[in-house]
Amino acid sequence: MIAFKDITLQDRDTITAYTLNSPRRNCDLSFSNLCSWRFLYDTQFAIVDNFLVFKFWAGEKLAYMMPVGTGDLEKVLKELIEDARHEQQPFCMLGACSCMRGELENLLPGQFDFTADRDYADYIYLHTDLAMLKGKKFQSKRNHINKFRNTYPDYEYAAITPDRIQECLELEAEWCKVNNCDKQEGTGNERRALIYALHHFEALGLSGGILRANGKIVAFTFGMPINNDTFGVHVEKADTTIDGAYAMINYEFANHIPEQYTYINREEDLGIEGLRKAKLSYQPEIILEKYMVCLHEQPIDMIKW
Template sequence: MWKYTENAGRRNCDLSFANLYAWRMLYRTEVAEWGGFLVFRFYADGHLAYLMPVGEGDWCAILQALKEDACRLSHPLLLLGVCEDLMPQVEECMGEDCRVNANRDHADYIYLRESLAALSGKKLQAKRNHVNRFKALYPDYRYEELTDEWVPACLDLTRRWVESRQDEAEKRAVAAESEAIQRALAHREELDLRGGVLLVGEQIAAFTYGAPICRDTFDVCVEKADVEFEGAYTVINKEFVSRLPEQYKYVNREEDLGVEGLRKAKLSYQPEMLLMKYSVWSSCTVKAEIEECGLTPELHLIKWQTRALWSLCFGDTEEFMKLYFTRKYTPERNSCLVRDGRVVAALQRLPYRMMFGGGVV
């Protein structure tokens, strides 16, 4: 991957190999080379999806190849993580045959490394106060590089962090992240992870690790702290970033996922830029074919989102899914709940005939 990403100038966290590897258990990510490009295929919420390819060559050819691959697997093309500077290529190659959506919740927060390391300036005064407060409260603190010695303590802090969640949906989400952390730390050296731990006495107060995205941008993949130690998050961030090699001008601290508290925290560090990312959807059929089968583009999109939801909930085979959504599904038989342009619940009503009293009911 590195030969594609090193000099590509792409700074989105989706392209961190450490992230792709650690989260593969959830997204079933596959990577391949095609026509001078690196391409990515995975599943997001049950729907087959692709990242925007990385490389040089014929953009129209590679996007058409991805669409054909998706259609072969009975899915429309869903591109995720498309950065704003690549939208012209998408629009030129796909024209009217696509729908585009910007999602603020998945924008990456990118900072200047020097700014995070120094915390200088009036706008970051509160962060300096947090650091000074931590040093006053815990004068025996120290920072150490993340080595095998500290991995068990990091995993124990992660376990306690998972157990502290109350909401069941949140518990499932953090449990998945916990598994990703275990996978990453188990292969720390192979993934070329850099990390650090913050200690108060012999107790671990926080840990973090990350990996490069490209030549000038470093991705902070994980940052966890024991909230009993006031200011631990601020201190581990400053200590870790200040030790990164100077070649990394930028630090990507990833998305906020729409979590209000996380958004407030990330904005408080004064990002240099918000890297907006778009999702692009394109049907396997052209507009004329959609109209011919009696579905508007909106109904066609609902059909495929309902299909993805079905797959997520029930895990049926592709053969069954294709049979049902080709022969049984109709818009009239489907009721759905849509939030922010996405089907989040659906109900299927199918005709059922039976013999009763000598007749068909």
């Protein structure tokens, strides 16, 4: 039985020692996401034979993530399978990226079923695309930014610091009121995770930006590195009555993310039509497909999600 433990803020260095040095770019591995959403998934972790492993609950269903590390992956996978059996649950992993499918099939041929879900694919962009917006394909984005600059010539962009957290919370509360987010489970959960992240901003290792127009906050955003070449943007909120606020905060933050990060991961669209359209409009370099991977020949009623 694997000795899993709850994720806490104090586990940041332990977890990021594995994730930052991994080639994997999926948003699920951001420490902020892991910690801020633990209330919903009861996420736990362990170190097994130089692999970082995660275990969580999606509703009443147990799930794992693909182990992160180097060494005997087959051995660790078999230990996870045994852990699921001890829990009297089927063995399933969520968020397994496309590149892992071949690896799993080579290690344990014919033992896994793979199910892709487009709603949970990550949108990954070239950092230079979002920071420069060059070319015809970004003309409409430049138009929004230019309009914002012309309308609010004295606008201000500043880094999120402890003294600016309250402004972000106030804008989030107003956004939530306008969008009735407390009446919807998905946005209500997002709000809880967002507020936790803002209250523990520095401890989580987050960085972000705030946009003001006419002296008033109109947008904010934040995120953190996923690995050594990919920065994850986890939250972006703006006053929808301010034309160009979303485009401007996106552009400014991209220009303040350190140049070492070749890619920016702006996470999934969750099947929301407007969100998908917006994410596609920024011309992703990669749409990172992710799979649910379940051990073959388990009782069907046990793996129905």
